[in-house]
Amino acid sequence: MKTLSISLLLSLFLSFNANATGSLEFLNARIPEAPPGAGVMAGYMEISNTTSKNIDIISVNSQSFKMVEMHQSKEVDGFAKMLPQKKLSIPANGKLILKSGSYHLMLIKPEKWFKHGDLIKLNFTLSNDTKISLDVNIKKTSSRAMKCAAGKCGGM
Template identity: 45%
Template sequence: MSINRQNSLPLLLSVFFLALFAGKIAQAGPALIFENVWIAEAPPVSKVLAGYMSIKNTGDKDQKIISAQSNDFGSVEFHRTIEKNGMASMQHQASLLIPAGGNLIFKPGDYHMMLFKPVRKFRVGDKAIFKFQLENGHSINATAVVKKASADTSHQHH
């Protein structure tokens, strides 16, 4: 007999800890979920488009997004429209903080992505891929779809 009960316990333990370790690695990734990522359709001559989304943080750590990029645009910025005394102005956001267990909603008149220099025309139903860079070194890809923006939510750029 080469294997007895006494020898199999350390083996079982090491398998157990290996599984635990593997589970930890799987959890270490960013717990951000991008939902309803969309780009507002704009006239074909537009040099800048606006994008929206919901970002959910299902993890127990705050997450910070420091940039976004897409092969379909020259550059991507995060903005927030602030209304003060009836005047709307846009503030550039250097980063986005999504609190643990919380979310951040982008919508017309609030947080939005400014998509500069589109490299092609976008029609309703077209898609574009965005890569979001996190402060912790991870990056997440999300696919946006072009939708019609209703008249009252059209984006106005300064």
């Protein structure tokens, strides 16, 4: 009975922190809350590949957004640019971290204003036609970050 209780607690803990899909594991997936009326949001997470082969994500979509694009933020000729990516490659037995200032998901034209605690379903398509669905929480952001996202952080 004690083993069953520990196993149950462990499985509940893991379900909140990771989503394993056989070949890929999604950790700390989150979408920061944006101010009402924001036309774009971003998706961040750590994606681990538990196989001995590279895996490519070739598309992401969500019914909650008109479009989802895969981007990489990069400095080009002294300017920060967001470069659309045709795929996101996760190396064999490696990981790819989607974070601000690097690779990330750009969630375009939300169907409504999503707030802290809302759940968004993201659908990933891999290069081998495998489909993966992932439920991602909207997470609260600081009031300064929300003001900057709305273009009101001053100084520029």
